[in-house]
Amino acid sequence: MKAILIATAAVALTAGVALADNLAGYYGNTVVTTGPDGAAAKTKINKDGTYVTTLPDGKTTNGTWAWKDPTTACFTQTAPAPAAPACFKIDEHKVGDSWTGKGADGKTDVKYSLIAG
Numbered sequence: 001m002k003a004i005l006i007a008t009a010a011v012a013l014t015a016g017v018a019l020a021d022n023l024a025g026y027y028g029n030t031v032v033t034t035g036p037d038g039a040a041a042k043t044k045i046n047k048d049g050t051y052v053t054t055l056p057d058g059k060t061t062n063g064t065w066a067w068k069d070p071t072t073a074c075f076t077q078t079a080p081a082p083a084a085p086a087c088f089k090i091d092e093h094k095v096g097d098s099w100t101g102k103g104a105d106g107k108t109d110v111k112y113s114l115i116a117g
Contacts, residue, residue: 022071022090023047025114029095032113035103051075075104 026045034040039056045065046052052062063077073090077083086104093099095116103110 020070020092022092023073025092025094028117030115030117032115033103034111034113036108036110 023045027047029044031043031045032040033043041053041055043051043053049064049066050062051065052060054060061077062079063075063083065073065075068074068087071089071091072087074085074087076085086106088101091099093114095114098111098113100109100111102108
């Protein structure tokens with residue numbers, strides 16, 4: 001019985017442990033997304049679940065983001081016109097990192113960079 005109580009207590013304690021926030025290094029910084037044509041968009045991801053993207057032509061879009069699971073975040077554009085969510089696997093990164101992945105369409109290879117500010 002004592003072993004069951006200890007195991008139950010251990011499960012209860014670990015259930016309250018917060019998951020790592022893979023976006024923590026992104027807050028306050030800018031994600032630069034460069035497409036195959038060399039055009040770059042700049043996105044600021046905010047800890048409050050919002051984001052703002054400046055497109056290559058200077059126009060801006062904004063929206064919200066939320067965790068789908070512990071490593072996948074979905075971004076939903078709310079302005080200008082709402083768009084379907086785009087979900088991405090999020091790895092931890094720090095300023096100065098660059099990596100490749102798929103764009104919002106899930107097909108196009110793009111380059112990502114995390115820069116200060």
